[in-house]
Structures are given as C-alpha cells and as structure tokens.
Amino acid sequence: MDFTLRPYTEEQTSFRQEVRAWLEQTIPEEMKRPIDMRGITQEQYLWWREMRKKLAAKGWLYPTYSKQYGGGGLTGEHETILDEEFDRAGTVRGWNNGWAMSAILVWGTEEQRQRFLKPLVTGEKITWYKLTEPQSGADLAGIQTRAERDGDDWLITGQNVFISGENAPGFPDLLFGPAITDPNAPRHRNMGVFMIPVPSKGLEIRQMNLLGGNEQHFIFLDHVRVPGDHLIGGDHQGWQVAMSAAEQEHGGRGQAFPRDPVLDNLVSYARNTKRNGSTLGKDPMVQQTTMQAYLEAHVGGLLARRTFWMYNNRMEVNHEGAMANVHGREHTLRNAIRVRDVMGMYASLGTRDPLAPHSGAQDVSQRGLAGQHHAGGSTNIMKVILARRIGISRTKERPAVTPSSAGLGG
Ligand SMILES: Cc1cc2nc3c(=O)[nH]c(=O)nc-3n(C[C@H](O)[C@H](O)[C@H](O)COP(=O)(O)OP(=O)(O)OC[C@H]3O[C@@H](n4cnc5c(N)ncnc54)[C@H](O)[C@@H]3O)c2cc1C
Secondary structure: OOOOOOOOOHHHHHHHHHHHHHHHHHOOHHHOOOOOHHHOOHHHHHHHHHHHHHHHHOOOOOOOOOHHHOOOOOOHHHHHHHHHHHHHHOOOOOOOOHHHHHHHHHHOOHHHHHHHHHHHHOOOOOEEEOOOEOOEOOOHHHOOOEEEEEOOEEEEEEEEEEEEOOOOOOOOOEEEEEEEOOOOOOOOOOEEEEEEEOOOOOEEEEEOOEOOEOOEEEEEEEEEEEOHHHEEOOOOOHHHHHHHHHHHHHHHOOOOOOOOHHHHHHHHHHHHOEEOOEEHHHOHHHHHHHHHHHHHHHHHHHHHHHHHHHHHOOOOOOOHHHHHHHHHHHHHHHHHHHHHHHHHHHHHOOOOOOOOHHHHHHHHHHHHHHHOOOOOOOHHHHHHHHHHHOOOOOOOOOOOOOOOOOOOOO
C-alpha cells in the first residue's frame, strides 16, 4: 500500500470485482450482518462460522497472514479492498482476537504457530484475549493470576473481568492470557503467557451485564491444568509477549478501512430529514455540527490508514498508532454528542422502534461507546504511551515487537 493517492491497478480492480461477485452470490439477504450483533440468531451464527472457513480457504479471512499459517499471503491493498467489500456485502466480522494472533506469530515456536495460530487463521477456532483482572486493568503488571508448575504442566488460578467475546455456543476455543510464573522475580519479568484450552476443568466463563450489551465476561480459573507446551515465549517473557499483542490493540497496526458508520448516518440524516419544509442540513447550526463531526472523523480515518500503510511497508510505527488511538477514542465520543444534538431523542431509539433513524444504529453505537474510555487500557494510559513515544514524558518507551517489525507479515 502506498499512502500517496493512486488509482487501483488492473489486478486490484479485478480482485475487487471477484470479491464483490463472490460475496453477492454467497451471502443471502437473511444472513447479512444485523445492526445489533447481539441480535444474531443461532442459525446466522452457525452459518457464519462455516462461512469463515470458506473465506479462509480463499485467503480472505486473514489476507496478510502467510499461506504457511493458513492466511492469504496478500498485501495491505488487498486487505483494504476486502474490508470495503465485506462492509458493502454485510459480512459478519471479528470473533477472533487478532492481537493475540499477532503475539503468537511473533513469539510462538514453529510448532505452536501451526498448532495454535493456524486454526485461528483458517477460521476453525476462536480465541479471546484475557488480561484484565478485578484489581488490574490499566496496570497490567499488577495481575495476580498465578501459574504454578506441576510436572510438565502448569496449574493456573485467578480471575478476570471485562473479557470480550461473542456469546455463542462453543465460544471460545482458547484463551490467551498472562499469569505470574515467578512471584519473587521483579515486575515485568515475572510472568508467562498461556494458551488455555476451553473447556477445561476448573474454568468458568460468565456473562457480564453491561450497558453496551453482554459481550464482556467474567472468567474464573481454579487450578486449571495447562500443558507446558501451551506457554508462548519463555516463562519470564510474558510481559514482552503481552506487549506485542497490546501494541496492536493500541493501534499499532492501523486500520485498512476505517469506515465510520456513525458519521455516514449523521450526514445522511442531515441531508435527508425534512423539518419545516426544508432539510435539516440547511440549518446553519446543524451544518456546522455535522461538518465538525465530518472533519474529526476524516482526520481519524487518515491517521488510522497512515499507520496501516506504515505497518504494511514495515516502517517503524512509533507514536502513530497511539496518536490515532487517542484521537479515535476522543472524537468518537464528541461525535456521539453531536449525533444527539442533531437527532435529539431519535438518537436513543433502539432497533425495534420503527421511528429510529437508520434502524436504531445510533442507539447501538452510543451504548457501545459508554466503555470507550476504558476498553483497551483506557484513554489516559494511551496518552501516557503517546507522551513516552514522542519524548515528552519522564521515561521513554520503544514500540514492542510486532509481526511487521519482525518481518513476518500478519
Ligand atoms: C467494552 C470493553 C471491552 C473490554 N474487553 C477486554 C478484553 O477483551 N480483554 C481484556 O483483558 N480486557 C478488556 N477490557 C478491560 C479493559 O482493558 C480495562 O477496562 C482497562 O484496562 C482499564 O482498566 P480498569 O477498568 O480496571 O481501570 P483502572 O485500571 O482501574 O483505571 C481507572 C482509571 O484510572 C486511570 N489510570 C490508572 N492508572 C493510571 C496511570 N498510571 N496514569 C494515568 N491514569 C491512570 C485510568 O485511565 C482510568 O481512567 C474491556 C473493557 C471494556 C470497557
């Protein structure tokens, strides 16, 4: 991908046509992504679980992962085209934790990549990302989950909160998460990262009831037995492994297609809603509010796209991801307020209300944004990271190793 604007090549254009035609033929109307993913039916879920395997077989599920690990071996431009076409076709995305996958790619042995990573890339399995504990969120080094040796195995005991994942039967297959392996070692050198099979004896997953929905979970582990070869990296290297995942989580891979449906809906609402014989967008206040939202979203999109371009070109991504992350967390909240200013109470009507603009998409997104300042380590922490990366903090911080900086694709 080149960040300078150039028309798509012939090969890219025909790739887009191939993807579009295939998706149009393959996804029936009733299987398209619902506005609220919590409304996904059992039938849709099972259909998409199979569909993910088909997408993977074409190399489209994780296009930039190498073929060796079940990916497409494709470029960042292909990923952008795929994301655009997936969005257009109503494709259900997500489910797997890509940040955990990056860390396995960087730190796993070849045997572990084949065993843990490949089934994730090919859509056979799903992993969740299990870091946060009741007393340690922003301060990941404060985790208390313990891993004790028992012969060749480890016995893991602890608990987690806020762990994201779909509430679907059979989800997840694996948990990726750190545990203290050596309580006497100094902070940051006392933990390992494990792939924990689900189900396991002593492991319990429970839904959390949050405003945004029920996609977060409590996890309880009571002497859960994990084989020694499920440790990714060394038993004192967990901090580095977790940081490779967090680097991606904090924006270090950027985004191939940073579409902003909230903004698109706001602009269309201002353009098309009639009030007092005119469209809402003719009102100077609405115009100004909508334009401000547009500008902020556009800047956010450019920042995320630039990081993606740098990542794919194996350039050193330093502060760029953190900058896009801070801007993204803050401008989407400002835009949520602007949406309410323009739509008024209509912004709060849910998916079942016939008067809800855009079938209730605003309500779904506004409730999701309630956790915005906390998910992924909090906005304040992102500001700390940004300050360290641009050199205005007491301490400096270098980016963690990613598949890009390790030359592994992904
Ligand atoms: C929707 C959602 C999804 C999530 N999904 C996952 C998931 O899949 N996996 C997972 O492991 N976790 C997940 N989390 C948890 C998330 O990572 C934590 O909420 C986050 O790390 C913050 O931790 P905390 O909530 O315990 O806040 P705390 O760590 O208690 O922080 C409270 C406040 O203090 C501030 N603060 C703390 N320390 C500092 C400091 N040193 N400097 C400046 N300010 C500081 C924080 O910024 C925050 O504002 C999710 C959370 C949400 C809301």
